[in-house]
Amino acid sequence: MAGIDTSKRQRPKVGYGELLATIADHEKYRQRLPGGKRAIFQFRDLSHLTMAGADLSGADFTGCNLQSANFSDTNLSSAVLYGVDLRGAVMHGARLDRADLRGASLRGADLTGARLQDADMRDGVIAERDTTGNMRLKKPDHEAVDLGGARLVAADLTGANMTGVAAGRTDFTDAVLVNCVLTRANLTSAKLDGANLSGADLSGANLKDAHLRGAVLVGVKLENAMMAGADVHGVLDDKPRGRPLAELGVPIEEAFRLYRTWVETGGRQGRLFDFSRLDLRLIGARPGIVLTGAAMDGVILQGLDLARASLQGAKLAEADLRDCNLSGADLRGANLTGAMLVRADLRDADLGPLKVSVDRAFPVNLTRSILRGADLRGARLNQAWLDEADMSRALLEGADLSDARLPQRQS
8 A cells, every 4th residue: 555554553443433522522623612622533443434524624644544434525624644544435525625645545545526725645754653662754665645546537636746646547537637746646547538737747757558638738847757658639738729819810909809899889880700719718817708799619718717708699619618717607598519618617607598589589509518527506507408418527506407408317
């Protein structure tokens, strides 16, 4: 295992009664209530126990055996998980922001949808007292954090330090690895399809035979990285894509200004533009931008802040809107056929029908769109066409799907 060598040290077993009492005391501690006490489980055996949904933020699990434990939806933010054994643990949706996971083994663990922002996953050693009472440093069998075969699908690892991590055959599909430090990481045969690695440091990493189809590699450092056999089909990097901006005939700022004037004057002033297949990633944050009815099929807007944008009636078929902030945007009647909206923030967005007369309205067309992991909480999707859309892991709490045409299978 990667973590503390447990072969020569017995970990006293934690019973379920003790666990519940400790969680209760920790809750009081968090709320600064009388009788509160921080949860400290150092060098204990909590294997196979269920802590699902508990708030154990800041708890200390140093050197613990946590094999096959259930931490689904558990809050472990800022927890000390130094040198722990989490092999086979179930951690769906767990929060591990700023957690100390140095020297831990997560081999075969399931962290689907977990959040590990700014987590420390470097290698580590640990101090233990020997039989004479003296302190000594102890190295794990494998000094690197072991993620081999773990499942981190759609996990958020923004800013995590994963220097030297062992992640061969690990599944990072659709994960967020923005600004991650992955120097010298072993990612042999890892699945990174659709992952966002913007700003990540992969210097000296081993990506031999890794799967990177459709991954976002903008601003990635790849000095001395090994890429033999890696599948990079369809990756989005720093190279401009699509039509050159020069085809607009005017600077992009002027094009936006003239187009907005055209919209606001009903075509009497300003100018109509075709923004289709342009790479507009360099325009930066544009909250509230007015592109009503714009021709934008195949446009690349990945990662942009377009909150509260006016995009009603826009033609956005096959558009790349991954990681976009479209919260509160007006997308009534837009054509988003085949659009990529993976991880897009569409909270409170209006994707309802666009009424053009008393008895005529155009529904939003999201046929074959990719909405994996999109946040649609509070969004209006009434009458939307979602035939064959991929809505796996989409958040739909409070969304209005009345009279919508839904895909046959969702997960």
